[in-house]
Amino acid sequence: MEFGWTDEQAVARENVRAFLAEHLTSEWQEIAPLSPGSEAVTSFSKRFCPKLAEAGLLVPHWPSAHGGADASPWAHFIIGEQLWEAGEPRGPQYYNVNWIGPTIMKYGTPAQQDYHLGRMRRGDVIWCQGFSEPSGGSDLAALRTRAERVGDRYRINGSKIWTSYARLAEFCFLLARTGSDRRTISVFLLPMDRKGIEVRPIESVVGEGDLHEVFFDDVEALESERLGPEGEGWSVVRYALNYERVGIPRYALALKTLHRAVAALISEGAFDAVAQDAAASACSMCEAARMLTYEVVDQRSKGSPSTGATSMARVAIVQAERSVADFVLDWTPHLFGSAEQPMVATHHKRAIAAGIAAGASEIQLNLIARDILGLGGSRGA
Amino acid sequence: MELELSPDQKLLMSALDGLLAPYRSAPTGAHGYFEYSESLRQALAEGGFFDIVGEQGFGPLEAAMLIEEVASCPVDAEVAASTLIAPLLGCDGAPVALAWGLGRPARYLDRAGTVALFHENGLLVGAPAPDDWRTETSVVAYPLATLCRLPEGMVRQPADLAEAVHRRALIGIAAEAAGLMRGALQQTVQYVKDRQQFGQPLAQFQAIQHRLAEDAQTVHACRLLAFRAAYVDSAKEASLACLYAQQAARKLIYDCHQFSGAMGLTLEYPLHLWTYRLKYLQGEAGGRGKQASALAAHLWGETS
Numbered sequence: 268m269e270f271g272w273t274d275e276q277a278v279a280r281e282n283v284r285a286f287l288a289e290h291l292t293s294e295w296q297e298i299a300p301l302s303p304g305s306e307a308v309t310s311f312s313k314r315f316c317p318k319l320a321e322a323g324l325l326v327p328h329w330p331s332a333h334g335g336a337d338a339s340p341w342a343h344f345i346i347g348e349q350l351w352e353a354g355e356p357r358g359p360q361y362y363n364v365n366w367i368g369p370t371i372m373k374y375g376t377p378a379q380q381d382y383h384l385g386r387m388r389r390g391d392v393i394w395c396q397g398f399s400e401p402s403g404g405s406d407l408a409a410l411r412t413r414a415e416r417v418g419d420r421y422r423i424n425g426s427k428i429w430t431s432y433a434r435l436a437e438f439c440f441l442l443a444r445t446g447s448d449r450r451t452i453s454v455f456l457l458p459m460d461r462k463g464i465e466v467r468p469i470e471s472v473v474g475e476g477d478l479h480e481v482f483f484d485d486v487e488a489l490e491s492e493r494l495g496p497e498g499e500g501w502s503v504v505r506y507a508l509n510y511e512r513v514g515i516p517r518y519a520l521a522l523k524t525l526h527r528a529v530a531a532l533i534s535e536g537a538f539d540a541v542a543q544d545a546a547a548s549a550c551s552m553c554e555a556a557r558m559l560t561y562e563v564v565d566q567r568s569k570g571s572p573s574t575g576a577t578s579m580a581r582v583a584i585v586q587a588e589r590s591v592a593d594f595v596l597d598w599t600p601h602l603f604g605s606a607e608q609p610m611v612a613t614h615h616k617r618a619i620a621a622g623i624a625a626g627a628s629e630i631q632l633n634l635i636a637r638d639i640l641g642l643g644g645s646r647g648a
Numbered sequence: 649m650e651l652e653l654s655p656d657q658k659l660l661m662s663a664l665d666g667l668l669a670p671y672r673s674a675p676t677g678a679h680g681y682f683e684y685s686e687s688l689r690q691a692l693a694e695g696g697f698f699d700i701v702g703e704q705g706f707g708p709l710e711a712a713m714l715i716e717e718v719a720s721c722p723v724d725a726e727v728a729a730s731t732l733i734a735p736l737l738g739c740d741g742a743p744v745a746l747a748w749g750l751g752r753p754a755r756y757l758d759r760a761g762t763v764a765l766f767h768e769n770g771l772l773v774g775a776p777a778p779d780d781w782r783t784e785t786s787v788v789a790y791p792l793a794t795l796c797r798l799p800e801g802m803v804r805q806p807a808d809l810a811e812a813v814h815r816r817a818l819i820g821i822a823a824e825a826a827g828l829m830r831g832a833l834q835q836t837v838q839y840v841k842d843r844q845q846f847g848q849p850l851a852q853f854q855a856i857q858h859r860l861a862e863d864a865q866t867v868h869a870c871r872l873l874a875f876r877a878a879y880v881d882s883a884k885e886a887s888l889a890c891l892y893a894q895q896a897a898r899k900l901i902y903d904c905h906q907f908s909g910a911m912g913l914t915l916e917y918p919l920h921l922w923t924y925r926l927k928y929l930q931g932e933a934g935g936r937g938k939q940a941s942a943l944a945a946h947l948w949g950e951t952s
């Protein structure tokens with residue numbers, strides 16, 4: 268056990284910083300406060316990610332067989348921290364590099380890998396995640412969307428909800444029921460321009476492009492678009508969620524926001540002892556989240572991380588997000604309307620989602636209770 | 649960054665594990681407020697564990713691991729200052745007491761060979777004589793005594809050494825608190841699995857599961873932050889780890905006692921051997937408020 272960065276890792280971080288300094292120009296600074304799924308950020312990402320790819324900074328952690336550089340998951344997180352802190356110029360494409368790509372690597376056919384991973388590492392393809400439904404939220408296995416086999420195809424009917432990035436997405440990582448048993452679910456890599464798909468945005472407090480409803484009316488899917496064996500999508504989902512839950516280094520933007528708020532207080536001569544106490548405490552929550560995240564990254568660098576470690580990191584991340592969001596509300600509410608500090612409001616919008624998206628905190632607590640403490644299971648673990 | 653133990657660290661911890669085996673379970677029968685174990689200290693001394701910081705390839709990180717592991721046992725022995733601070737002061741043998749002010753109770757002072765006193769004039773170090781202190785009976789699970797006057801021959805230490813001792817003291821508190829929390833949590837988890845109410849183990853109630861799950865997460869974070877602070881051995885990280893630990897102790901102590909019911913309040917049941925030390929550590933070195941303001945100063949400068 269040791270807590271230092273290797274020279275190579277330190278250089279890697281410097282490289283990312285230098286790259287961002289060069290490529291995140293005023294154009295980016297103007298749109299950075301918008302959501303990753305907004306039209307402006309999405310289209311920026313399609314110009315920015317190819318540049319990242321060219322510099323070897325988009326998927327270095329992927330195996331070379333899939334066009335990566337066999338870099339360790341640490342490289343991925345170093346890049347992720349810098350990008351998330353900058354507002355996430357990869358837009359929705361962080362999905363691809365964090366979890367969709369790795370899941371296709373594990374379960375995809377050579378043809379699926381060839382095509383989809385190829386697109387992802389070029390940096391110009393947007394995906395959405397079709398998991399949640401009105402009937403299947405935390406209890407994901409209660410989803411109702413069906414994929415009925417008709418000859419060598421499937422016919423999909425049903426609807427998804429809360430689907431981020433759906434309106435601008437080219438593909439959906441879709442879950443649908445292919446049998447009567449609760450967990451007989453299959454995954455489809457479905458093009459979003461298929462006839463019968465309708466996307467409706469949902470207005471929300473989290474930002475443009477983050478939430479949609481997606482309706483499927485007799486949508487055709489080819490067998491070659493199914494990921495993994497029919498009916499065995501549940502293990503695919505589990506695998507994907509482990510990557511998704513600890514994918515975004517949320518503590519990085521939280522810390523940056525905390526520093527922004529403190530800088531404002533200092534300049535106003537208002538950083539008194541009580542504020543210092545609250546700020547230090549929020550900082551300690553972010554560092555706790557960082558260390559628990561690093562543990563998952565460390566486990567990932569050696570194989571598959573445990574569900575328990577992933578859930579602990581996720582819970583810590585949610586607490587860190589909240590403590591910074593509360594600090595800002597308590598001490599610098601005036602920054603919410605500040606043209607000079609637009610990222611403060613942005614952080615607030617994004618932070619609220621952390622405890623719900625990718626599985627509610629309470630579900631993570633169920634998993635910790637079951638997997639780490641051995642306290643029997645609650646429904647929903 | 650490597651969060652698994654190295655082969656050398658594994659060897660160290662497995663040697664320690666063997667040594668700790670007799671101390672893992674609570675002494676049977678009614679015990680007192682505290683269980684100080686001279687034999688554990690001796691065993692650690694004979695095993696060379698107090699010299700760990702100076703050993704080839706080891707340093708404060710391994711000392712913090714040792715402190716954390718020992719603290720997870722339901723017995724007490726002065727370990728933190730002897731491993732982390734004694735090498736800085738060049739003293740060895742008897743326990744080292746850290747006193748956070750004249751006239752204030754300090755842990756282990758009644759059995760210390762050396763006392764390091766954080767004083768308005770700086771850090772003073774010397775050997776306390778029996779007349780210098782009086783024993784305190786207290787509600788916490790440490791042997792406490794108050795330094796009533798300045799022992800003769802106390803030597804003022806240079807500022808950089810004083811800073812190092814202070815930093816190591818915070819690291820020691822964080823590591824010890826992490827181990828105590830882990831021990832208390834383990835005990836409580838076992839209790840809620842065994843204890844049946846409403847026809848089922850307490851462990852099946854989600855209200856209990858969730859609070860213990862939150863605790864598991866904070867305890868683990870405490871441990872990692874304490875170890876990181878020891879590894880980098882910096883004042884900033886030490887304040888951060890100590891702040892987090894002193895903050896986390898509050899909820900953990902409450903939850904463990906809540907879920908142990910009245911049994912958790914008896915001296916027969918060992919919970920207090922962890923929690924009533926943690927309670928003391930909550931306020932050690934000025935408590936979370938002091939660490940928070942120190943951390944704020946490290947991060948944002950002296951702004952107040």
Ligand SMILES: Cc1cc2nc3c(=O)[nH]c(=O)nc-3n(C[C@H](O)[C@H](O)[C@H](O)COP(=O)(O)OP(=O)(O)OC[C@H]3O[C@@H](n4cnc5c(N)ncnc54)[C@H](O)[C@@H]3O)c2cc1C
Pocket residue numbers: 395396397398399400403404405406428429430431432473477478620623624625626627628629630633645646647648
């Ligand atoms: C910003 C955002 C973006 C999202 N993006 C996507 C996306 O792109 N694709 C997608 O598929 N989904 C997405 N989601 C949906 C997300 O995965 C679900 O919201 C989440 O799984 C919770 O489901 P639910 O909202 O139906 O809440 P419910 O399941 O109705 O639960 C409500 C609350 O009840 C509590 N609860 C539920 N079950 C339990 C239990 N067993 N024990 C204790 N407490 C419980 C929790 O506090 C939970 O938050 C997104 C959500 C948000 C907020």
